[in-house]
Amino acid sequence: MQSSPTSTSPRAATPWLAYACLALSTSLVGSYVGLSKVLLLSFPVFLLAWLRFGLAALLMLPWLRRGPGEAPLDGRHRRLLFLESFLGNFLFSICLLFGLQHSSAVVAGVILAGIPAAVALLSRVLLKERQTARVWAGIALGVAGIALVALERTPAGSPAASSWLGIGLLLGAVFCEASYVVIGKKLTAQVSAKRISALINLWGLALVTPLGLWQATRFDFSQPSLPIWGLLLFYAAAASMVTVWLWMSGLRKVPAGQAGVFMVFLPVATALVGLLLGEHLSGGQAWAYGLALAGVLLATLPGRRQG
Template sequence: MPPSPAVPWFAYACLALSTGLVGSYVGLSKLLLLAFPVFLLAWLRFGIAALLMAPWVKRAPEEPRLDARSRRLLFLESFIGNFLFSICLLFGLQRCSAVVAGVILAGIPAAVALLSWLLLGERIARRVLAGIACCVLGIALVAGGKSGAGETSALGALLLLAAVFCEAAYVVIGKQLTARVSARRISSLINLWGLALVTPLGLWQALSFDFTAPALSDWALLGFYAAAASMITPWLWMSGLARVPAAQAGVFMVFLPMATALVGLLLLGERISGAQLLAYGLALAGVLLATAPRRLRA
């Protein structure tokens, strides 16, 4: 029997850290929304990250030049996975608690499986369909519900659901990009596209914004948000995604809603109800059904 391939522990660590960081800044961004309007916040995030990642833009000598297909994929990766995801997420968070957002975002692995079927023609097994059904049921339980931080609107739930599919598209497109472009360069280029896309809206809100109003702690949190959201997490995610299949990488999305809910519970003073706890369990069960392999190999 041929020897089993080595377990890519480095890739697993990158994927787990990336999704954990995303979940943490999803919760913390609720604090930033109290100090900055949505489009200005997104513009500042991309702008700060562009300065931090300036050395990553240049192509490495051993890296091939970008072809037309790679350029299109980079634009779609940024437009769907960066720009639209950020807008849907931030507007959705204004209308939902972090705990509810965590339950809805738990549907990302099932959404990855669904998009793989629609866009890549992959066959979806019955257990994956059951996982999608669990995630949808979990989302239905929290849509329009209440949390310790206030009421969750149907619009907020729909915006977060749109963010789920934006992030799923980010995974599917990113897997294709990592075959030709380095993780660092992907991160820097999609951030530049995001900056270009949000600049008109960001400038519009900047003209009427009082930049002396946010506290020093708000600016410090903004710096962490920019570095984590646009620089560290994409680099970690693309580094891991380059070494494992996309479906297997989807398993690690479970850390995103867990971290989001933990931030809401521990730092934002939110509470979780029995219905939300049940919804959380259904969403996590959906993750396991949709992404667990049929069997474990030695």
């Protein structure tokens, strides 16, 4: 697949709306990653994932219909939809939720900061996209910024609150998310963003239902409070519906490697949720987040026009 002209031609219009969709999508992902630790105090992992997919499936029923002028799905696109859901929805959610149970937020921030680099690598190998020096520099700034803030937050002499299992699960989540971006780029060429969101959510529901039902039979549904149920509804709508639609809408106009840079908003938003929950932002952390945002600007702002 050839790269989008938005990244190769200095005279092409800058897709600001697409950039906004990508930034908002990953910011919402980061917010529910932070809030998911609250939900994990009330729900076991598989039940939480099952309730998320089930609630989102009800919300997205109207999105399942094929739009006017949209071609029927062929075997290749059905396989891509399954892989998109298995890697980007089901496996990413499981790796992330279990990884958060076995890892500190500091280590999670460092590892999730590797998503842009993983996206650039996979888009180069699988999509044959040629990344510009500015995109690679933007990725480096984003990774450096989030790694810096994570390391800066580690108290001197404190024990590592992470296991190798947690680190491995979070690394798995990184490459699941990178695969989600690359496969999504192939899907958006033929399938609408809304229909992609609804179909991959249904696959996620089907995959997690056996494990979800198993945990549901052992769960006391009267235990969670009303605010927790409200947070679960937000989690379902944000994680399966809104963020996927925003991401696929933006991905239609932006090459996968460049879109991957916007993944820096994920750990940034997670940290901001931490601030809302009572954490403090130091000067070093502010500089680190500035580096991450500078990376996004470097990779997305239009270059100087020639002649």
